[in-house]
């Protein structure tokens with residue numbers, strides 16, 4: 001399975017501040033972002049759920065959190081751990 005990486009137009013890297021350097025791609029359960037200028041990486045779950053322990057503000061694991069457009073949490077979790085959902 002080939003991974004398609006595409007640039008996000010107008011996206012600014014929060015680490016190096018460059019515009020149009022963020023690429024996004026996804027695997028089975030996560031959407032990843034990476035900067036081609038620095039080693040910034042970010043990922044989020046495709047089901048819209050955020051890892052609650054990484055985001056202690058306003059997120060409650062029992063209340064399926066809603067992510068506002070353009071307000072995606074910046075977090076990097078190398079190991080998603082045991083919170084997989086089966087659906």
Ligand SMILES: [Zn+2]
Pocket residue numbers: 013014015016017018021035036037038039040
């Ligand atoms: Zn960068």
